[in-house]
Amino acid sequence: MSDEEKKFGKGSEGSFDKGNKKSSEFGKKANEGFEKGKESSKSFSDDTKKSAKDFGDRAQEEFKKAKESTKGFAGDSKKAANDFGEGAKKTANEFREGAKEAFSGVGGENKKVLAGILAIVLGGFGIHKFILGYTKEGIIMLVVTIGLGAITCGMAASAVWIIGVIEGIIYLTKTDEEFYNIYQVGRKPWF
Structure with a gap:
């Protein structure tokens, strides 16, 4: 090496x-x-x-x-x-x-509140008249609302509805006895 x-x-x-x-x-x-x-x-x-x-x-x-x-x-x-x-x-x-x-109400037959509310809500169809037993007047309101209401473009139906509202207010402002005597016993059909 x-x-x-x-x-x-x-x-x-x-x-x-x-x-x-x-x-x-x-x-x-x-x-x-x-x-x-x-x-x-x-x-x-x-x-x-x-x-x-x-x-x-x-x-x-x-x-x-x-x-x-x-x-x-x-x-x-x-x-x-x-x-x-x-x-x-x-x-x-x-x-x-x-x-x-x-x-x-009086004698269990007073329908004031029911008829008054129905007249205000469904017055144009005359339901409140049927409740009180006024069949002829109820049919008149129903026919005018549906039949003539269609022909007159709702003018007749509006008039009948106003009548129903007025009747509802009248029904509700009467005392129970007055309502019973006038509309149920006395059978006054309008207003």
Whole structure:
């Protein structure tokens, strides 16, 4: 081997030893870093477990509070629904009694309110006349509204409707006795 080759061999051995030493140091540092990371990870894991447990405990407490609140609300709702139901029954009974009173009148035959409302709402068709027993007048109003109303483009129907509204107002402004005596006993067919 030549001197140059020997020199080169010795130089490379020195470089190899230096590289080996540096890689050994790097390996130690990496191992130390790994151990520190492992400890840090374990610490983080423990902290996370503790935080999760605390969160779970708080969530469970809040759930219990919400459950109790819901029970109270359900009780209040049932009571309010029962009160509302009883109030509705009472109101319906009062309305029924008032309707009986209004439609029965003198001797149970007074039809003042029914005839008055029908005259205002459906006066042009003469429905209120049929209710009071005036069939001929009811047919006249119906024929004029439908038959002549079509021929006169609604002019005749409008006139009959106005008559019905006027009759409805008159019916409702009379006292029960006056209405009964004039329109049911006295049989006055118009106004």
